[in-house]
Amino acid sequence: MMRYSKQTKMLLAVDCIIFGFDGSGLKILLVQRGIEPEAGKWSLMGGFVESNEALQEAASRVLNTLTGIDDVYLEELHSFSEPARDPVERTVSLAYFALLDINKYEKQITHEYNAEWFPIKKIPKLIFDHGKMIERAKARLQYKAAFHPILFELLPAKFTLPQLQNLYEGVYDISIDKRNFSRKLLSTGLLIKQDEKDKGSSKKGAFYYKLNKKKYNASFNAVLNIIPNPDTVFS
Amino acid sequence: MMRYSKQTKMLLAVDCIIFGFDGSGLKILLVQRGIEPEAGKWSLMGGFVESNEALQEAASRVLNTLTGIDDVYLEELHSFSEPARDPVERTVSLAYFALLDINKYEKQITHEYNAEWFPIKKIPKLIFDHGKMIERAKARLQYKAAFHPILFELLPAKFTLPQLQNLYEGVYDISIDKRNFSRKLLSTGLLIKQDEKDKGSSKKGAFYYKLNKKKYNASFNAVLNIIPNPDTVFS
DNA sequence: TCTTTAATTGTCATTTGTACAATTATTTTT
DNA sequence: AAAAATAATTGTACAAATGACAATTAAAGA
Numbered sequence: 029m030m031r032y033s034k035q036t037k038m039l040l041a042v043d044c045i046i047f048g049f050d051g052s053g054l055k056i057l058l059v060q061r062g063i064e065p066e067a068g069k070w071s072l073m074g075g076f077v078e079s080n081e082a083l084q085e086a087a088s089r090v091l092n093t094l095t096g097i098d099d100v101y102l103e104e105l106h107s108f109s110e111p112a113r114d115p116v117e118r119t120v121s122l123a124y125f126a127l128l129d130i131n132k133y134e135k136q137i138t139h140e141y142n143a144e145w146f147p148i149k150k151i152p153k154l155i156f157d158h159g160k161m162i163e164r165a166k167a168r169l170q171y172k173a174a175f176h177p178i179l180f181e182l183l184p185a186k187f188t189l190p191q192l193q194n195l196y197e198g199v200y201d202i203s204i205d206k207r208n209f210s211r212k213l214l215s216t217g218l219l220i221k222q223d224e225k226d227k228g229s230s231k232k233g234a235f236y237y238k239l240n241k242k243k244y245n246a247s248f249n250a251v252l253n254i255i256p257n258p259d260t261v262f263s
Numbered sequence: 264m265m266r267y268s269k270q271t272k273m274l275l276a277v278d279c280i281i282f283g284f285d286g287s288g289l290k291i292l293l294v295q296r297g298i299e300p301e302a303g304k305w306s307l308m309g310g311f312v313e314s315n316e317a318l319q320e321a322a323s324r325v326l327n328t329l330t331g332i333d334d335v336y337l338e339e340l341h342s343f344s345e346p347a348r349d350p351v352e353r354t355v356s357l358a359y360f361a362l363l364d365i366n367k368y369e370k371q372i373t374h375e376y377n378a379e380w381f382p383i384k385k386i387p388k389l390i391f392d393h394g395k396m397i398e399r400a401k402a403r404l405q406y407k408a409a410f411h412p413i414l415f416e417l418l419p420a421k422f423t424l425p426q427l428q429n430l431y432e433g434v435y436d437i438s439i440d441k442r443n444f445s446r447k448l449l450s451t452g453l454l455i456k457q458d459e460k461d462k463g464s465s466k467k468g469a470f471y472y473k474l475n476k477k478k479y480n481a482s483f484n485a486v487l488n489i490i491p492n493p494d495t496v497f498s
Numbered sequence: 499t500c501t502t503t504a505a506t507t508g509t510c511a512t513t514t515g516t517a518c519a520a521t522t523a524t525t526t527t528t
Numbered sequence: 529a530a531a532a533a534t535a536a537t538t539g540t541a542c543a544a545a546t547g548a549c550a551a552t553t554a555a556a557g558a
Contacts, residue, residue: 500557500558501558502555502556502557503554503555504554505552505553505555507551507553508550508552509548509549510547510548510549511546511547512545512546512547512548513546513547514544515542515543515544516541516542516544518539518541519538521536521537522537522538523534523535523536523537524533524536525532525533525534526533526534527531528529528530528531528532
């Protein structure tokens with residue numbers, strides 16, 4: 029069998045930045061690292077790529093191991109490949125980011141692993157370059173969500189307009205005019221109003237909406253403009 | 264020394280999609296593969312990542328080896344990691360795309376390697392998954408150029424408005440109204456008019472412009488809107 | 499009844515997007 | 529000197545969007 033002899037082989041890993049939303053704020057799921065070095069410290073969920081799987085499959089597997097789910101939005105973020113990033117051995121990592129609804133999976137997650145949701149503004153010190161990975165993932169999420177309806181991946185099947193607005197305000201750390209926001213969102217045709225109301229957070233109750241899946245899949249690549257003054261959001 | 268024993272190591276490669284512009288159309292630089300298998304067939308320029316370099320450095324090195332230059336725009340595109348993508352041995356490749364002015368480097372390139380510029384619409388059959396890489400690179404270039412002034416990386420230091428418009432029209436395969444185009448571009452403040460004219464392609468001659476580097480660096484991440492009806496460009 | 503949150507409608511000034519007409523300038527070719 | 533060709537600029541006109549803010553109506557618990 030032919031080989032590319034003399035070429036350096038190295039370890040390949042994937043690390044997952046798992047974004048979650050629970051109705052209040054944006055959070056990231058972290059685990060306590062199980063192996064040396066740095067065992068016990070907080071880290072992103074990751075793992076080595078095996079010989080028979082593609083990177084995206086590896087990220088899916090890692091995610092599934094931790095959360096028990098496999099139908100989550102998952103996208104390649106970037107490579108992290110500084111030769112000294114892992115002090116033990118040369119390891120190149122591909123970072124992936126995932127988006128999910130915290131309430132849907134919370135039980136499976138926290139009980140089986142030493143995993144914990146951290147508010148996006150209270151991320152502890154992480155091992156290696158995982159802090160950088162999170163910074164880049166946040167920037168990507170902000171960028172992408174400014175143009176594409178990606179944040180619905182963080183919401184449950186039924187959600188209210190105030191929840192949706194909370195989410196956008198949390199992702200960008202801004203406050204948005206309620207009247208203009210609802211008009212913009214409703215005009216996209218992406219929302220289907222339900223008869224039922226959520227009375228959890230107010231007396232009157234807010235109507236539930238479901239995502240129009242057809243329209244969503246069709247317009248996922250279309251360029252929306254949901255954030256006011258999007259220019260000011262990016263540096 | 265500690266090791267992550269039992270984990271599978273694999274070959275890591277980089278492949279470069281090198282976009283070039285020569286005043287007429289958008290082109291891609293391809294080389295004739297030097298090693299087996301598929302030696303002699305057309306392929307993207309690539310190479311294995313070495314033990315002491317980051318991925319971006321590897322891509323830079325590959326690019327420099329081929330073109331003799333190292334100050335070229337270079338951006339990570341995506342990973343390609345199907346286990347069977349290289350029939351010889353498991354190799355994960357990170358694709359990078361580069362943008363450069365063909366006329367600036369043409370001499371260094373074509374003479375030293377079996378390299379050739381192919382118009383974007385006349386790409387031959389390529390080895391492995393390199394065709395997919397190019398498709399993805401084209402999509403990324405179109406997407407990114409719709410919002411950011413990235414196409415200037417393809418132009419010489421001095422360029423004319425008709426040239427610039429040709430470039431945009433080539434990248435998107437559309438025709439653009441000259442009057443609106445020049446107004447839009449001039450209003451960005453990115454262009455500095457020169458006294459000199461290019462008389463190569465007309466009797467009257469077109470004024471040269473230079474890029475306002477300060478403004479360019481400052482507004483690189485800002486969201487411009489140069490393409491008319493950008494929505495119709497993406498699927 | 500009072501209060502609170504939700505939802506909707508309205509307004510208004512400004513900017514942007516885009517299609518298209520017309521003019522002026524410059525210089526080579528005839 | 530006139531004609532031809534391309535460049536460059538200015539103008540117009542309308543629709544659409546953007547975004548700031550007022551006001552009103554609705555629902556239901558306290």
